[in-house]
Amino acid sequence: MTRGGGGRGLSRRWTRHLRLWQLVLPASLFLAVYFAVPLVMLFWWSFHAPGVAGLTLANFGKLLTDAFFLQTLWLSVRLSLEVTAVTLVLGFPLAYLYTRLGPVWRVSILFITLLPLLTSAVVRSFAWIVILGKQGLINAALVASGLVDAPVKLLFTLDGVRIALAQVQLPFMLLPLINAMEQLDPSLEKAAVSLGASQAKAFFRVTVPLSAPGVVAGAILSFALTISAFITPAMVGGGSFIVMPTLIYQSAIVTLDWAIASTTAFILLAVALLVVWGGMAIARRYRYGPAGA
Amino acid sequence: MSAETAAPSAVGSVGVGRTRGRLGHAAFWTVMWTLGLGALLYLLLPTLIIVFASFTASDYIAFPPQGLSFRWFVKLWGFEEVRASAGRSLLVALAATALSVVLGVAAAFPLVRSRFPGREGLNAFLMSPLILPSLVYGLAALMFVSAIGVPLSVPVLVLSHVAVIVPYVIRTTAASLMLLDPHLEEAAMSLGADAWNTFLRVVLPNLVPGIATGGAFAFISSFDNLTVSLFLAGPRIETLPIRLFAMINFDLDPAAAAISAVLVILALAVVLLAHWAIGLTRIARF
């Protein structure tokens, strides 16, 4: 056993009293104060209306009876579900290919998936503005191929936002899917094929059901992030339509109506949580015990 | 080689439906590859396009760019506001990353090594900023700060970034720690190293790739962040994403494309660092 000198002895004295679990305190306290408390405050605000004493549901009442609000809420939910569905349809084949290809392909796929994730949402939305514009790539291709006579308006429309959002959210669907599919025993599909199932049949009857947990994880993440996406709908949608996040931003920064802002945020979170909960319930129904013997 | 069977009632023969089988097989893989490559292209193109557009020699954004030149990058350097906001972003990101690394690395140890009641719950809590929409957090933080009477300033902004980026550091550090062979520490101690020495000479060096990667992700998340900054920067502080946002809303300027290209290159550097330090396939499992 080595014995430290004077200075070392001092630090070792207090390290002896330091319990390991105490190391988690700084981060926990910080987040408790600067993350949890503000959220609690937000919820507190949504139950307090100006001019009304004590807890009240007045804010909720005001919003949930407002046609415009309900329309926006419905638009947000619908848009997020559509985008999530698109990311699933595009992400699943790619995740499947990932599990069947060699290391060079895998690293490349991950590279192409991670790069947009680490790029600012502003940059990605800007790229879509350039692509969707009247002189953008899509229109240029459509006109050049003769499919349309004049450039189609894609920018500042709901369709444009769908296209942009799907690309932005695709990595969030892809990564959980890849994780789940990687854990499947590859001989399961081979077993199905050897028993007479064509590649497609084996895929749909074995691989797809067993990937359900991954699909749910990806869908939950994708939905929750899409419904709360602010930047992309704001930039690519322009002022032509509003989603929930835009409402929140406007009421917080522009009209400074914090009661409304916090209530809208609360409702947004509640809806997202509802979907997450629903998703997890579906996932539990498909739990098959250890997948792959 | 050949094989025959004398089994009395063999069901079906070999090779029935060969051509139909091949067509189905080909069709399946064509669909898979088309969708898969399509998805890859879909992921990659926007980034590539904006980077290429930034090299335009003309005065407006177009793709393909008319002529190639670095002029917008050069011009960028001349814009006072751009330089200032870039510097501001750098300061905030560095401060937030430093703080996150200290908090996050410390927190990772007990989460992996200790057993205490509520560990799972605490883990979920510490990871929650990753799934909570940053929009909601930005609003909540703004309300909190004004409720306690603190004026918006750079430190306030830094702290709010820390809240959303510290989970990255915790996650990669914890994952690295879990991959660390516990026998290494036992071997060191059996050879005479005390706890401190073991930590400094055996544990920490093996964690550096994980910490560095987590730190890099944290840094770039802070540098790129717009949503939280929009709420907490206030009218007087401007970060680079805020400046970019304003520029784009005002006019489609190749200067904006140049700034974007710089941000993309930054992201590229982080991905390469992550691959070199830990390997992308392992990170995907974190």
Added chain:
Amino acid sequence: MTRRYGAVTAVDRVSLDVGPGEFVTLLGPSGCGKTTLLKCIAGFLAPSEGEVVLRAEVINDVLPHLRNIGIVFQHYALFPHMTVADNIAFGLRMRKRPRAEIGRRVAEMLQLVKLGGFGGRYPHELSGGQQQRVALARVLAVEPVLLLLDEPFGALDKKLRVEMQLEVKQLITPLRMTTIFVTHDQEEAMRMSDRVAVMNAGRIIQCDAPAAIYDRPRDLFVADFIGNSNLLDAKLLGAGGDGLRVVAAGVELELPRDAGASGAGEAVVMVRPENLTVTAAAPPDRPAWTGVVAFALHTGPVMEYEVVVADTWRLRVSRPRAQAGGGRGWQEGDRVAVSVLDLEAVRVFPAR
């Protein structure tokens, strides 16, 4: 048939003929190409050269799901999201058999593997041995023309393994199912097979009945891989009298003419440990080596000795304890003589 991966030849000009109802094992160390060969037969890999012929038909271009070949995988590959009954019914459903027939057949199969009543369970509720039986039932349900078993007992412990080996053989033999079995465990191969194909580095070195493989290995690799053997450098002295004269580690032996190599020159002599005996002094009628016992190990039914002879050679001798005359064996340090019991069982190979 040959199968290459870029510059690596995994299966090198292999030619194998399996007759109807035969049980052939592909045996070899890992990396010898046996799994690759199996995949080529199953259709998951295409041969780079050569043909796979099933029932006189070339099936190179037949997709794996149309080959009607049954495969049992190393970890059983039971579908975790289906019940045992659904697993067994899978192949029949793929062949679009009528529901009544499927039900009947599944029940039949469950009875066959003695798991009647387990139809509603899920794979993760079963033990390893039970899962193994479901995997077999699943494959036998469709009456394949060929059965491939890819190290199916790898995940079981020793006692269970031996039980399952017997069970599987008992199931397959009455059906006269042509079977190709892959393993790296030689005991298993010897116990179950009609013929064993010993593979190394992509080639089949020898394909013979187990006894022939053991008693008459064709080359040094097989001799070394199967069972235990003592390999001594030797010199061939040419034919003499009725047999072959060889000097091994200083002792001259006269071996039968078909002992392996011929002519003169450097060679390697192989003697199995159970073919040697240890005596206090050299017996008068047989050539023997003299040396010192290096260690004596009591391993259950046999005593294993290692005797150092001619200062350099270590001979392993294995004697059944029942014969050791009252349980007394030789001990470390004893000076002894080692001689061959049966010269006919000694093999000679040309030096590498």
